[in-house]
Amino acid sequence: MGYVTIIRPLNCAITFVSVLVGAWITTGFIYTPQLILAGMIGFIVCAFGNIVNDLYDIEIDKINNPDRPLPSGKVNKKIVISLALFFFIISILFSISLGLPVFLLVLGVLILLFIYALYFKKTIAGNFVVSIITGLSFILGGIVENNSACIFPFLFSFFIHMPREIIKDVIDIKGDKSAGIISLPILLGKERSFNISALLLGILCILLPLPYIMKILHLQYMIVVLIFAYPMIIYVIFRLLKKPQEPVLAKLSNLLKISMAAGLVAMIL
Amino acid sequence: MGYVTIIRPLNCAITFVSVLVGAWITTGFIYTPQLILAGMIGFIVCAFGNIVNDLYDIEIDKINNPDRPLPSGKVNKKIVISLALFFFIISILFSISLGLPVFLLVLGVLILLFIYALYFKKTIAGNFVVSIITGLSFILGGIVENNSACIFPFLFSFFIHMPREIIKDVIDIKGDKSAGIISLPILLGKERSFNISALLLGILCILLPLPYIMKILHLQYMIVVLIFAYPMIIYVIFRLLKKPQEPVLAKLSNLLKISMAAGLVAMIL
Structure with a gap:
């Protein structure tokens, strides 16, 4: 179960829905393969971010959240790193098919998530960065369906x-x-x-x-x-x-x- | 880890690639969101089939494969059933966006996988059914990209x-x-x-x-x-x-x- 909870699936599911909402706002339900793929990319990117975050928090979580998969030892750190790398690669590969703007957005968010866990989190810019990243799932849906709303x-x-x-x-x-x-x-x-x-x-x-x-x-x-x-x-x-x-x-x-x-x-x- | 191994990820990844090959044969690399989504649907359907199979094999696997996630008790049966249901629903929902033929194919395979685990497996038709299902991933890719090859x-x-x-x-x-x-x-x-x-x-x-x-x-x-x-x-x-x-x-x-x-x-x- 540790390998499932470490991606925080509910979190990822909300990102999936957010991508759809970014396309649906003002237009109503659109249901194209492009949009669903974008939603799944959002899901995977979110999973990546959550894993990277947990990887850099192992020491802090030993005190704050000892029950989390990594500090509790429920999961193997090396496998978790491979999983993060896998999510990183497939979200980039998948995003290529949705065109350059989506590819750049996804790549940018992946890098930002990495830098956030590694560095920003410990600064006062942390709140700002994570709030921006969270909102970008709507932008992803908007780009895919050309919806500026x-x-x-x-x-x-x-x-x-x-x-x-x-x-x-x-x-x-x-x-x-x-x-x-x-x-x-x-x-x-x-x-x-x-x-x-x-x-x-x-x-x-x-x-x-x-x-x-x-x-x-x-x-x-x-x-x-x-x-x-x-x-x-x-x-x-x-x-x-x-x-x-x-x-x-x-x-x-x-x-x-x-x-x-x-x-x-x-x-x- | 049990919740990951129970879907047999390598198996699912091969299905993903098979869907792509069904579109790529004679045409070379095509890389559309439709095709990637179809590949992911193939992945999820395969995961569904593997889970359902393991669910119906618990008693036999206690003898033949006692290390599998379910007979070894590494995973919770109720959660596994919910997971199968979840995969069933999202593969149907996602397939709708790819049009009626894909939807019908996916629905048909899901039902066939279910009947296979429940009934066919114990008959001499079992080999035939599973060999057909395995090949259908190529047909899925072919339908999505209109490739009769x-x-x-x-x-x-x-x-x-x-x-x-x-x-x-x-x-x-x-x-x-x-x-x-x-x-x-x-x-x-x-x-x-x-x-x-x-x-x-x-x-x-x-x-x-x-x-x-x-x-x-x-x-x-x-x-x-x-x-x-x-x-x-x-x-x-x-x-x-x-x-x-x-x-x-x-x-x-x-x-x-x-x-x-x-x-x-x-x-x-």
Whole structure:
């Protein structure tokens, strides 16, 4: 089972769906072999990123997540490295068939994931890089189906993931400090981190109605956003501004995840 | 690792390549998203077939192959069943995007694999069914790229796998008898099974030059077949007619596998 959990399959499945959403936004369901292949490439690239991440985190995870496949010894490190290499190669090989822009995007993300695990993660740029990478799955779908509206899920994804990553870094302050990682909350302090997160979510609130105002998405999008996404996001903003304690933070992080899901549903309606 | 070995990844990878070869024969390298997606569907369908097979063989494998993931208890049966169901569903969903003929072929093979594990395997039709299914990966590639020449790898595959399966059944006579399976060698005896295998390989020898004679494939195909495939196949035919003993049989089965590989290389040259 270790070789399955190490790729974080749910994570990869969400990436697959995100690629489809990047193509579906404004157009409705498109179901071409190109798009499904792109989704599968997204799945494989995500698996690659998760494996590389775990490979570089073995020592930290021995303390933070001793149950993960690598630190617990459930999987063989050499096989895991081969698996990462295999995913790297086939995602590049497969992407070639989808044309130069897709190939370059996939290659770029693969390299970025590698650099992220190796270097960025330990810097304050880490949150930014991972939030960008996460959103690029929408861009992949958009490129494949020539759908420029994919910029919206990309932006929404960025402005949800960035504050989420910062909140998660607040939770991890202790572990990160002992590992010598300088995260944003360690550099600027909890309070300023909460303010930045709230600000980013505030920008998201301004961006959310744009596709409706620009007549790119229908009224049902706006209704779902108003009923499901806005209340959660605004609640999170208010809680953040009140300097919440640790037990609340995990809950806020989850609320953002749910509001992202609501936004995705709204966009493909 | 059990969840990886249970799908028999090498087997699945060969199916992936077979799909490509079904499109590449006579045309050279084609590398479209459709074809790669079809290859991946072939991979997943093969994984499904291998899992279903292992699920129905748990009791027999406790005796014959106690190290396999299921009888050894390395994997959870319920998770394995969910995995099979998952592969079943996504291979159907993905195949829809490739059009009705591909969808019907994939659906048909999935059902056939299921019936094979459940019923055919225990009958003398088992060898026939599995040899047909194995060859259908070439047909899948041919359909996707509209390449009717895929009929040749399909035929060659059938006339190599059928005798191979019969030879493997001769090796398994003891285990099959105790499991109540009536295989071809059990029904007709070893000698007649060897003769039938030799006959099928004889037909293969007649079929092999056809694509060259019909000017569908170039001279390099014929040269590779003459140098690599023919000597091995003819050697196997002669050994079979001499009623070989068990230790030789596994070797003959492997020789057929290698000659199949040589044939594949010849066809895409």
